Amino acid sequence: MERAENNCAEPTLGRATVVISGTVSDAHTWNLVYLQLLIEELGLHAVNLGPCVPVDVLARECRELAPALVVIGSINGHGHQDGLRLIEHLRADPLLAELPIVIGGKLGIADDGVERRALALTAAGFDAVFEDAASGVAEFRDFVQAVTHPAAEGLELWT
Template identity: 55%
Template sequence: MDHAAAVAAGRDVSVGDLSVVVTSVSSDSHTWNLVVLQLLLEELGHRVHNLGACVPDELLVSECRRLRPDLIVVSSVNGHGFHDGLRVVRQLRGHAELADTAMVIGGKLGIAGPGCDRSRGELTAAGYDAVFEDGTGLTAFRSYVGRLTTGEAS
């Protein structure tokens, strides 16, 4: 049950206070997706560091090492998220201080469209805790973040 559903059901649930890095990959110049994610996460009570579009891998890694966020959200809508995302997560997971950080990726991750279980499997095997492909909506992402705040996400 996500935070909004728990509140609607009358459960006493405190709003999470996660530190979240929202970013795109180096090849993606889109920003609207990042703004939507930032607003959603802030609405849920989290502190967001939005690194913006076309973030070089080195900058993403250095900022995550500096900020030590609870969650890293990689969003891409240009269709290159799969390949760029694989490269980035391996770099992030290569640092001991980020090894246990929750990391997710979502958006338009490839040019073949959503539903490629092979791509999802490769992304999770490389180090992402969850993959939210284009077309799945924000409901699954919101639910995942809700589970993070209660310690239920794996």
């Protein structure tokens, strides 16, 4: 699987790179395009790998690109299951063990169990979990800003 040239803007000196990917079982694309536009709106370089990305391809791209953040999006209801397998593989790679990785979207097929899924995903190694909720976009935006634009020591982070 090769990165589609139209899925990623040319990096600009000084801009952090964020890799965006769907899970291996999720063929939806609109959510990934939305995430790409949101990331670019924040002034970051977005590399959108697209839907149904095999974990080994995601790992290879992350090793090659050395992103500041990886964002996994899923809306088919299987993000929890796919995410657990994905994060285990990525965290086992010494080059990716400390890389900030988040997951979000519709991560389960039922509305109950949201907290349980989030706890399992963070315990497995995700740095943050953003379930499909009204507050999710604002929380995600704040998280991305904090990870990619850390405040200088002794200075407060402007929001």
